[in-house]
Amino acid sequence: xxxxxxxxxxxxxxxxxxxxxxxxxxxxxxxxxxxxxxxxxxxxxxxxxxxxxxxxxxxxxxxxxxxxxxxxxxxxxxxxxxxxxxxxxxxxxxxxxxxxxxxxxxxxxxxxxxxxxxxxxxxxxxxxxxxxxxxxxxxxxxxxxxxxxxxxxxxxxxxxxxxxxxxxxxxxxxxxxxxxxxxxxxxxxxxxxxxxxxxxxxxxxxxxxxxxxxxxxxxxxxxxxxxxxxxxxxxxxxxxxxxxxxxxxxxxxxxxxxxxxxxxxxxxxxxxxxxxxxxxxxxxxxxxxxxxxxxxxxxxxxxxxxxxxxxxxxxxx
Amino acid sequence: xxxxxxxxxxxxxxxxxxxxxxxxxxxxxxxxxxxxxxxxxxxxxxxxxxxxxxxxxxxxxxxxxxxxxxxxxxxxxxxxxxxxxxxxxxxxxxxxxxxxxxxxxxxxxxxxxxxxxxxxxxxxxxxxxxxxxxxxxxxxxxxxxxxxxxxxxxxxxxxxxxxxxxxxxxxxxxxxxxxxxxxxxxxxxxxxxxxxxxxxxxxxxxxxxxxxxxxxxxxxxxxxxxxxxxxxxxxxxxxxxxxxxxxxxxxxxxxxxxxxxxxxxxxxxxxxxxxxxxxxxxxxxxxxxxxxxxxxxxxxxxxxxxxxxxxxxxxxxxxxxxxxxxxxxxxxxxxxxxxxxxxxxxxxxxxxxxxxxxxxxxxxxxxxxxxxxxxxxxxxxxxxxxxxxxxxxxxxxxxxxxxxxxxxxxxxxxxxxxxxxxxxxxxxxxxxxxxxxxxxxxxxxxxxxxxxxxxxxxxxxxxxxxxxxxxxxxxxxxxxxxxxxxxxxxxxxxxxxxxxxxxxxxxxxxxxxxxxxxxxxxxxx
Numbered sequence: 001x002x003x004x005x006x007x008x009x010x011x012x013x014x015x016x017x018x019x020x021x022x023x024x025x026x027x028x029x030x031x032x033x034x035x036x037x038x039x040x041x042x043x044x045x046x047x048x049x050x051x052x053x054x055x056x057x058x059x060x061x062x063x064x065x066x067x068x069x070x071x072x073x074x075x076x077x078x079x080x081x082x083x084x085x086x087x088x089x090x091x092x093x094x095x096x097x098x099x100x101x102x103x104x105x106x107x108x109x110x111x112x113x114x115x116x117x118x119x120x121x122x123x124x125x126x127x128x129x130x131x132x133x134x135x136x137x138x139x140x141x142x143x144x145x146x147x148x149x150x151x152x153x154x155x156x157x158x159x160x161x162x163x164x165x166x167x168x169x170x171x172x173x174x175x176x177x178x179x180x181x182x183x184x185x186x187x188x189x190x191x192x193x194x195x196x197x198x199x200x201x202x203x204x205x206x207x208x209x210x211x212x213x214x215x216x217x218x219x220x221x222x223x224x225x226x227x228x229x230x231x232x233x234x235x236x237x238x239x240x241x242x243x244x245x246x247x248x249x250x251x252x253x254x255x256x257x258x259x260x261x262x263x264x265x266x267x268x269x270x271x272x273x274x275x276x277x278x279x280x281x282x283x284x285x286x287x288x289x290x291x292x293x294x295x296x297x298x299x300x301x302x303x304x305x306x307x308x309x310x311x312x313x314x315x316x317x
Numbered sequence: 318x319x320x321x322x323x324x325x326x327x328x329x330x331x332x333x334x335x336x337x338x339x340x341x342x343x344x345x346x347x348x349x350x351x352x353x354x355x356x357x358x359x360x361x362x363x364x365x366x367x368x369x370x371x372x373x374x375x376x377x378x379x380x381x382x383x384x385x386x387x388x389x390x391x392x393x394x395x396x397x398x399x400x401x402x403x404x405x406x407x408x409x410x411x412x413x414x415x416x417x418x419x420x421x422x423x424x425x426x427x428x429x430x431x432x433x434x435x436x437x438x439x440x441x442x443x444x445x446x447x448x449x450x451x452x453x454x455x456x457x458x459x460x461x462x463x464x465x466x467x468x469x470x471x472x473x474x475x476x477x478x479x480x481x482x483x484x485x486x487x488x489x490x491x492x493x494x495x496x497x498x499x500x501x502x503x504x505x506x507x508x509x510x511x512x513x514x515x516x517x518x519x520x521x522x523x524x525x526x527x528x529x530x531x532x533x534x535x536x537x538x539x540x541x542x543x544x545x546x547x548x549x550x551x552x553x554x555x556x557x558x559x560x561x562x563x564x565x566x567x568x569x570x571x572x573x574x575x576x577x578x579x580x581x582x583x584x585x586x587x588x589x590x591x592x593x594x595x596x597x598x599x600x601x602x603x604x605x606x607x608x609x610x611x612x613x614x615x616x617x618x619x620x621x622x623x624x625x626x627x628x629x630x631x632x633x634x635x636x637x638x639x640x641x642x643x644x645x646x647x648x649x650x651x652x653x654x655x656x657x658x659x660x661x662x663x664x665x666x667x668x669x670x671x672x673x674x675x676x677x678x679x680x681x682x683x684x685x686x687x688x689x690x691x692x693x694x695x696x697x698x699x700x701x702x703x704x705x706x707x708x709x710x711x712x713x714x715x716x717x718x719x720x721x722x723x724x725x726x727x728x729x730x731x732x733x734x735x736x737x738x739x740x741x742x743x744x745x746x747x748x749x750x751x752x753x754x755x756x757x758x759x760x761x762x763x764x765x766x767x768x769x770x771x772x773x774x775x776x777x778x779x780x781x782x783x784x785x786x787x788x789x790x791x792x793x794x795x796x797x798x799x800x801x802x803x804x805x806x807x808x809x810x811x812x813x814x815x816x817x818x819x820x821x822x823x824x825x826x827x828x829x830x831x832x833x834x835x836x837x838x839x840x841x842x
Binding site: 186193194198202203204207208263264265 | 687698708735
């Protein structure tokens with residue numbers, strides 16, 4: 001029991017520690033709303049990655065895909081194509097990129113690690129090509145687009161300061177609900193888990209495994225694209241590498257979530273816990289003014305520790 | 318000449334390998350029951366028996382991979398009690414197994430020396446040139462000159478790969494080790510061509526000249542009669558006869574193996590089987606494992622397909638499911654064309670949708686999603702039916718899953734129990750429930766009762782008969798002759814990819830089926 005929910009207990013311990021060390025600022029509504037906004041982008045990318053990882057594959061290209069999608073949208077807005085068309089172009093590119101990943105993995109049977117390592121580089125290159133290596137910012141980005149990422153729905157005031165429910169948090173919540181419905185409440189989700197559990201058996205039981213895998217990669221690409229748009233909106237700018245770092249944290253979040261599941265498969269609610277751990281850690285350690293390099297080491301230690309405990313549990317089972 | 322009247326011939330003076338008593342149980346099942354075996358020095362000795370007679374178990378005991386319940390044996394007069402494969406090797410026993418156990422990515426030379434010390438330079442680095450030279454020498458001893466030692470293993474054809482696996486048994490390790498005294502070959506020719514088989518026979522005869530003993534396990538009667546000096550027959554775990562090859566016949570051996578007399582079977586009268594009820598019509602299937610297979614499955618009839626391992630029995634079912642590619646062949650289901658290879662092919666998805674249900678041979682690796690729950694495993698091919706606009710309808714799912722798991726009398730803690738936690742018999746029931754839930758027109762079963770206990774076995778048989786009574790056409794593969802006669806209305810026998818026998822079960826006996834399995838073509842007349 002302790003081992004199964006060790007990760008959850010870990011999260012509670014982390015929260016308790018910060019609450020004690022920073023009693024005035026950590027356990028407050030504004031700070032928690034702030035955390036949800038801080039993790040929203042990572043969360044969207046991690047939820048989408050969960051869909052691919054359910055099948056036993058994974059997608060390394062989500063970070064550069066996020067960069068590429070943000071870049072395409074920014075370039076389109078710079079060219080005065082309007083926000084709706086810019087978003088549509090970016091998401092279409094993300095879907096096509098995801099489909100390309102799926103084609104490589106499902107139809108050409110390239111190992112996901114190698115296939116998506118290749119497309120990681122490709123998408124990153126496209127992002128640089130689209131922008132010619134430069135950052136798009138300032139007046140090129142419409143105020144409505146930049147404003148969305150910083151805005152939110154007013155909830156009232158605390159101590160005279162307006163408190164907002166961030167728009168990005170709402171987007172992440174929407175993606176969470178859609179992903180949860182897809183994985184837990186559709187026939188397609190059931191098939192994806194079956195593929196992850198036993199691909200051969202799934203195929204012989206009539207699951208079109210290649211098509212299903214292709215779809216999972218498309219979902220992952222689109223999720224990465226949404227994440228990239230959120231990031232560009234929040235920063236009101238796009239540079240060709242700004243989303244690259246999302247990939248490692250997204251995969252770490254999924255693995256943290258896996259430690260919570262009985263059978264060792266990714267669940268999107270587990271991923272939510274993983275994302276929360278990473279977000280709370282970053283927020284709390286920053287408040288404690290701990291050096292970011294040390295933060296990085298601590299984050300790595302916690303991910304490895306949680307996964308190690310999880311694998312010990314499975315060995316005993 | 319029935320063999321049981323001559324249970325033993327006089328022993329040659331020098332017994333190289335003498336197994337006096339060997340017993341081994343697996344749970345309730347007696348795999349070996351005081352079996353005995355005597356192989357003389359410089360003798361080629363065959364070990365034969367039906368599937369499950371205990372041949373493999375005896376070899377596993379000799380090889381030290383299995384712990385015996387009782388094992389009283391001697392090698393050249395010394396006690397033989399191998400506790401590990403290395404132990405058996407050190408005593409001078411060499412094994413060539415059916416499975417190749419080669420590493421595809423390594424070269425031929427590296428595979429030959431796998432697990433043995435490689436030749437080394439003074440600094441401890443591998444002496445590649447010497448390794449290749451020694452490898453070439455080993456291959457040449459076998460008369461093999463066309464395989465280059467530096468070739469990666471995966472580039473070899475199956476026959477050549479088998480030759481390398483054979484050659485491995487001839488690698489002499491260091492000088493102090495015991496020289497090989499007994500070679501054990503377990504179905505070595507399964508993937509060899511005739512020419513390669515002759516190469517192997519030459520090597521075996523050469524071993525005999527060097528006074529080395531050979532224990533040769535095979536299903537192929539013609540090979541045994543051609544190659545060996547004496548034959549030991551196992552049946553139900555016990556030795557029933559040891560005979561001189563020169564004085565025996567194929568029929569006498571089959572009689573000894575089955576314990577029954579060979580009877581000519583009656584050909585079905587023409588017109589005895591109408592075409593009115595044909596559910597599945599199969600015409601001229603051909604691929605890597607099948608040669609021109611044609612058959613009809615009738616509604617409500619249980620057709621049992623049998624044959625030796627590698628005869629293509631599982632591959633026929635896989636081809637019908639669209640799991641393996643076909644080069645040619647037509648399949649029509651209830652008059653509709655399902656397959657017309659190579660133009661029109663199907664995948665398992667299309668087969669299920671057309672009303673073909675499938676229980677694969679390997680429950681764990683091919684049928685079940687072990688970490689999934691009972692409900693999901695049962696409904697996997699039928700998700701379309703329990704979803705609306707892609708969304709799962711929980712209550713409908715529960716009802717469907719409950720209905721079919723009750724039909725197969727599944728013992729579980731509930732529909733949400735993970736399949737891994739169920740017993741083998743109950744796991745197989747989950748696979749059955751999945752197939753029956755299709756309300757299939759054709760039910761393909763591959764070894765439907767493998768690894769389940771007797772009680773569950775009978776339940777499976779009832780389910781199969783029940784499905785037939787509802788008008789399903791059933792094609793069941795089994796290697797268990799008891800099962801053939803328990804289930805079959807009609808019996809098909811495959812040998813090396815060809816259908817060699819197609820007859821009503823009532824006209825057959827065990828010997829007729831075995832006879833057809835062993836010697837392809839000989840019985841087809």
